[in-house]
Amino acid sequence: MEQQLNGSAFVRHLGDLSADGRAGYAALADRVRTLLSDGRLAVGTRVPSERELAAALGIGRGTVAAAYDDLRGSGHLARRRGSGTWTALPGEGSSSTPVVPFAPTSASPSGIASDVIDLAHAAPAAPADAMAEAGQEALAELPGHLVGPGYDLLGLPVLRGLVADRLTAQGLPTTPDEVMVTAGSQHAHALVVRALVRPGDRVLLEQPTYPNAIDLVRHASARPVPMALDRDAAGRARWDVAAFAAGLRESSPALAYLVPDHHNPTGGVMDAEARGGVAAAARRHGVPLVVDDCLRDLWLDDPVPPPLGSWATVPGEAPVLTLGSLSKSVWGGVRIGWLRGPRAVLRRVATSRASDDIASPVLEQLVAAALLRRLDDLLPERRAVMAARRDHLLTALARALPDWHAPRPGGGLSLWVDLGAPRSSVLVEAAARHGLHLAAGPRFGTGGAFEGFLRVPYTHPVDVLDDAVARLATAWETLGVGAPAMLAPVV
Numbered sequence: 005m006e007q008q009l010n011g012s013a014f015v016r017h018l019g020d021l022s023a024d025g026r027a028g029y030a031a032l033a034d035r036v037r038t039l040l041s042d043g044r045l046a047v048g049t050r051v052p053s054e055r056e057l058a059a060a061l062g063i064g065r066g067t068v069a070a071a072y073d074d075l076r077g078s079g080h081l082a083r084r085r086g087s088g089t090w091t092a093l094p095g096e097g098s099s100s101t102p103v104v105p106f107a108p109t110s111a112s113p114s115g116i117a118s119d120v121i122d123l124a125h126a127a128p129a130a131p132a133d134a135m136a137e138a139g140q141e142a143l144a145e146l147p148g149h150l151v152g153p154g155y156d157l158l159g160l161p162v163l164r165g166l167v168a169d170r171l172t173a174q175g176l177p178t179t180p181d182e183v184m185v186t187a188g189s190q191h192a193h194a195l196v197v198r199a200l201v202r203p204g205d206r207v208l209l210e211q212p213t214y215p216n217a218i219d220l221v222r223h224a225s226a227r228p229v230p231m232a233l234d235r236d237a238a239g240r241a242r243w244d245v246a247a248f249a250a251g252l253r254e255s256s257p258a259l260a261y262l263v264p265d266h267h268n269p270t271g272g273v274m275d276a277e278a279r280g281g282v283a284a285a286a287r288r289h290g291v292p293l294v295v296d297d298c299l300r301d302l303w304l305d306d307p308v309p310p311p312l313g314s315w316a317t318v319p320g321e322a323p324v325l326t327l328g329s330l331s332k333s334v335w336g337g338v339r340i341g342w343l344r345g346p347r348a349v350l351r352r353v354a355t356s357r358a359s360d361d362i363a364s365p366v367l368e369q370l371v372a373a374a375l376l377r378r379l380d381d382l383l384p385e386r387r388a389v390m391a392a393r394r395d396h397l398l399t400a401l402a403r404a405l406p407d408w409h410a411p412r413p414g415g416g417l418s419l420w421v422d423l424g425a426p427r428s429s430v431l432v433e434a435a436a437r438h439g440l441h442l443a444a445g446p447r448f449g450t451g452g453a454f455e456g457f458l459r460v461p462y463t464h465p466v467d468v469l470d471d472a473v474a475r476l477a478t479a480w481e482t483l484g485v486g487a488p489a490m491l492a493p494v495v
């Protein structure tokens with residue numbers, strides 16, 4: 005998890021220290037604590053020396069020394085013999101490692117008891133009619149596939165062709181032989197990690213990011229290198245291309261994993277300029293990029309820029325591997341996704357897959373193909389429903405919990421809520437006692453960051469969201485962080 009910041013990079017992170025009317029060592033120490041707890045400054049970052057930071061900030065060295073002392077006292081900085089001073093979080097390592105997998109439990113056929121509201125997973129229910137139609141179409145096509153052995157390491161040509169056409173239409177020219185069918189985008193990511201990452205390697209991940217991506221890296225005995233996301237004036241996630249390039253240069257990761265479209269959990273969208281910058285930096289440093297586009301189709305306000313992969317067009321450069329699936333745009337239960345990349349990399353991935361699940365099930369691939377043929381007809385309604393639920397949840401939260409702040413995401417399936425207090429884990433425990441399942445902020449980062457944040461999906465119908473917000477407000481009240489406002493009906 006090593007990263008190093010020089011004086012001027014650190015000053016950029018700190019921003020305007022006099023903005024809140026305070027100055028001196030306490031303001032400096034408080035700013036560092038805030039940046040660490042909300043993940044904008046990654047845990048395990050080597051900070052500049054007192055002398056270097058004092059020069060960069062234009063303040064006395066004594067002020068920086070007092071701030072560093074204060075931060076060491078509160079557990080936010082730690083000295084490592086012979087290698088400088090590093091950021092930390094108090095109690096880091098004791099409770100931050102999750103023990104529960106980030107996947108639904110199976111207490112009932114739906115995975116969740118009926119009186120429990122599941123907001124731990126940002127995944128919508130299936131469009132029942134479309135699923136039934138796709139199933140029938142797939143069954144009708146199945147006889148045509150029964151003559152062969154049914155094992156196709158790279159996937160059915162018909163499905164690979166449909167995926168290639170879709171990516172091409174999005175602005176990423178793709179041929180079917182650049183597509184491999186997988187059991188979802190997480191499976192595609194796992195296959196790439198298995199083929200390209202060795203134990204001890206580093207993998208650069210956004211901070212925050214999708215929890216299963218962090219666990220995947222850890223399970224491969226590799227080391228996650230957190231790349232903190234910045235925020236714009238409206239509180240939306242922003243990618244700092246210079247910090248990304250510095251992360252690549254300093255940690256030489258085996259690959260970097262990014263979610264540029266409706267990033268989970270922040271909902272942020274990487275703008276076109278940053279896509280160009282990120283692709284160029286990866287090329288310069290020879291680092292393969294894994295681009296998770298599984299949420300791409302779920303823009304709710306405006307379409308997103310072309311896929312990040314379309315900025316990486318020079319043959320022979322570090323590969324860009326694009327992941328996708330039908331899990332968010334249609335249904336997670338389809339369990340069909342894809343990996344798009346250079347043929348040589350696909351061959352390598354396929355070789356290691358041959359000793360794993362060998363190939364994807366034929367019937368499910370036919371269902372996925374039938375769904376892809378319908379996708380552009382399905383999406384407008386999907387988007388309208390999700391946009392209405394997003395707006396409803398924002399209104400309900402603003403009324404019930406006015407001290408919380410959530411930027412309005414332009415797409416995706418969840419809000420990333422700033423609680424204004426580092427109570428996410430205890431809130432999630434309290435909410436569970438009220439029959440509400442949530443994933444606490446630290447689940448989305450490394451090193452225990454994001455205690456002040458909560459991801460709240462808007463995938464449920466509005467009456468369920470109202471119930472969830474009422475339970476959340478009750479749970480928050482039990483923590484005594486501040487009295488919630490009276491609940492008003494939301495129409």
Ligand SMILES: Cc1ncc(COP(=O)(O)O)c(C=O)c1O
Nearest residue numbers: 188189190191214268329331341
């Ligand atoms: C960013 C991201 N990647 C991957 C996944 C898993 O998707 P799939 O069902 O396609 O494996 C999710 C699901 O929440 C996600 O948000």
